[in-house]
Amino acid sequence: MVLAYFKRGQFKLREYTRTNFFVGLYLANDMEEDEEELKYEIFPWLLGDRWRKTYPRFLQKRDQLLRRIDYRALVSRRCCEEVMKLCPDHYVWQRERESHHGGAIRKYAADSEEYYPRGPSHSPRFCQDCDIRMAEMVLDDDSSADNKVDTFYWIRTEE
Structure with missing residues (x-):
């Protein structure tokens, strides 16, 4: 989805940055997931320990990306499959995901009373x-x- 956003926004090669990737990933999560808190995990991965002070600027970048792609944030499965065909042997496409981790609602996060992002220095939930x-x-x-x-x-x- 992120690559589709970059193409729709006519990004130049120099704009294919880590920050723009995470902005696109956040937008993709907005589009595909119903679990609001889980996408907050992106903040410490990109913004570090001071993410609470800097995430409002990040959200502005997300809004800028949305405008830049003319609010066309929905990406079809067919489009995603075409992107995957660009490099079909990439290890990311080879992973197998447990079926209970598919879809928008994940029970293990819904069971906790309050969700707090853990970031890259912690083990998965x-x-x-x-x-x-x-x-x-x-x-x-x-x-x-x-x-x-x-x-x-x-x-x-x-x-």
């Missing part, structure tokens, strides 16, 4: 569905009952 699946995989692969309990305990307590 705990996902109970992934944790349970990992435990089931380990239990299925191991026939020793004693080891099953120890392995399950280790997976549940590791973060």
Whole structure:
């Protein structure tokens, strides 16, 4: 979606910057996700520890991008697939995402009372569905009952 925004906005090569990428990513998240708080995670990744003081300027840049692309922020699946065909073997397209991480609502974030961005220096948020699946995989692969309990305990307590 970000590349589509850059093309729609007729960005020059020198405008393909880290900041503009994150502005486009934020706009794409605005368009595709219903979970408002999750997109705030972008702020510490781009703006650093002082993100609370600088994010209003970032939001202005998002609005500028929206105007620059003439408010055409919706990107079709077909357009995204065409972008992916430009470099079909790129590792980003090869990843497999768990089906419970698709869509706009993610239970693991909705369970918490207040969402606060963690940024690049922290591990990803705990996902109970992934944790349970990992435990089931380990239990299925191991026939020793004693080891099953120890392995399950280790997976549940590791973060």
